[in-house]
Amino acid sequence: MxxxxxxxxxxxxxxxxxxxxxxxxxxxxxxxxxxxxxxxxxxxxxxxxxxxxxxxxxxxxxxxxxxxxxxxxxxxxxxxxxxxxxxxxxxxxxxxxxxxxxxxxxxxxxxxxxxxxxSRTSWRDDDRLKLTAAARHKDAGNQLYGQGRFADAFHRFNLAVRAVLFVRDPDAVRADRDAMYAVVCNNMAACQLQMSNYEHAHQLSGKVLAVEPDNVKALVRRCRASAELRMFDGALADAVRALEIDPGNVVAERYRDVATRGVNDQNARYGDMVKKMFAA
Missing domain, CATH: 3.10.50.40 (Chitinase A; domain 3)
Known part of the structure; x- marks a missing residue:
């Protein structure tokens, strides 16, 4: 990693x-x-x-x-x-x-x-200012990501998510807070995928899906991370769900095929192992 x-x-x-x-x-x-x-x-x-x-x-x-x-x-x-x-x-x-x-x-x-x-007093007490700060860090992270600076982009997205988590009254800004949280965690997952940190990408995608269960980007990113971690059952489930929401999603189709082959190979190896156990 x-x-x-x-x-x-x-x-x-x-x-x-x-x-x-x-x-x-x-x-x-x-x-x-x-x-x-x-x-x-x-x-x-x-x-x-x-x-x-x-x-x-x-x-x-x-x-x-x-x-x-x-x-x-x-x-x-x-x-x-x-x-x-x-x-x-x-x-x-x-x-x-x-x-x-x-x-x-x-x-x-x-x-x-x-x-x-x-002055920090207004920022500390004003949840809207925190969401504005999160949006600014998100935009800066997007620019860095576009330059291929994935580690630096990740740190900007991390600042954004921390601003979101410091919201004092989540219920008052629930929709905007959850939307920003989902976008930023999704972007952090994308950074981790680019750096082959698949466990972290899997966890971050899961955080998005806890807020937005039908988020296709998060489903596809968790699917990819699961496939790279050889967690093929989970990868297949996420790919199928992503294609139900967004039929024709090319990345989901590719990893659905990868996951299907992985599940079949694992089942075949398990079957061979059982046969050898009973043959002995």
């Missing part, structure tokens, strides 16, 4: 230097805050892939001013830098080394100059 790294922080440590000013605040950034940073001493090997925020600075040795909005990072190295900054206070310096989820590494020094705080 392919690991989906949220981030890879290899090392981080506060810079201890008596000549540097002390941090100006005891408060650390939170999700939604905009952090204004300065990056220096960057080392970005040519082997490092998908450098995100760092890409345009690959060959630039000058101090770099940038800003990041906590919770909006869309690649492994950016999420790593975000994790480092979340541990900092305004006015603090840190040396860091983050990975790209593979063999690539980026290291340097980051200075958190100041933080624009975002």
């Amino acid at each position: 392919k690991r989906i790294p949220v981030c890879e922080v290899i090392d981080q440590r506060p810079v201890v230097d008596k000549d540097l000013p002390r941090p100006s605040s005891v408060f650390r950034p939170l999700t939604g805050d905009v952090c204004h940073i300065v990056l220096t001493e960057l080392r970005i090997p040519s082997s490092t892939m998908n450098c995100g925020l760092f890409e345009e600075f690959r060959d630039d040795w000058r101090p770099i001013k940038a800003h990041i909005k906590v919770g909006e990072a869309d690649c492994t190295v950016d999420r790593g830098l975000q994790a480092v900054v979340l541990e900092m206070r305004p006015g603090e310096y840190r040396d860091f080394c983050v990975g790209d989820g593979g063999e690539g590494r980026i290291s340097g020094r980051v200075f958190l100059s100041y933080v624009d705080k975002t």
Whole structure:
């Protein structure tokens, strides 16, 4: 099963230097805050892939001013830098080394100059704002999926589903909540299928079907995951149900045939085993 790294922080440590000013605040950034940073001493090997925020600075040795909005990072190295900054206070310096989820590494020094705080009271109390945030993360995930960045898309969809799950009064927004939950879990299942994580794809499709039992995409995705896991009885049942709802669905037809052959082969092997048992 392919690991989906949220981030890879290899090392981080506060810079201890008596000549540097002390941090100006005891408060650390939170999700939604905009952090204004300065990056220096960057080392970005040519082997490092998908450098995100760092890409345009690959060959630039000058101090770099940038800003990041906590919770909006869309690649492994950016999420790593975000994790480092979340541990900092305004006015603090840190040396860091983050990975790209593979063999690539980026290291340097980051200075958190100041933080624009975002009000969370309205978001915490307003379920409509949570659904709006979920829709925004979903749209960002769809763009990443279209670029073939399935792990990064999965993380965006995961942020969307978490916003949905934090709804305080589900009954008041039941229809919109369930619809968003189903779409996002379906998209997460699609990501897992692309990365051959069939057990997770099966579970996520099941979550969709618990809310929308006749969701054809979820039926087909669970069918495919079941077939890859050699759970042919379940795959066949999902394929048949999907074709009842959407006759002519090409993917459902293909996996129905795969599941039928799998069930027949398993039954034949079981029959042979029983014969051998009684023959002995």
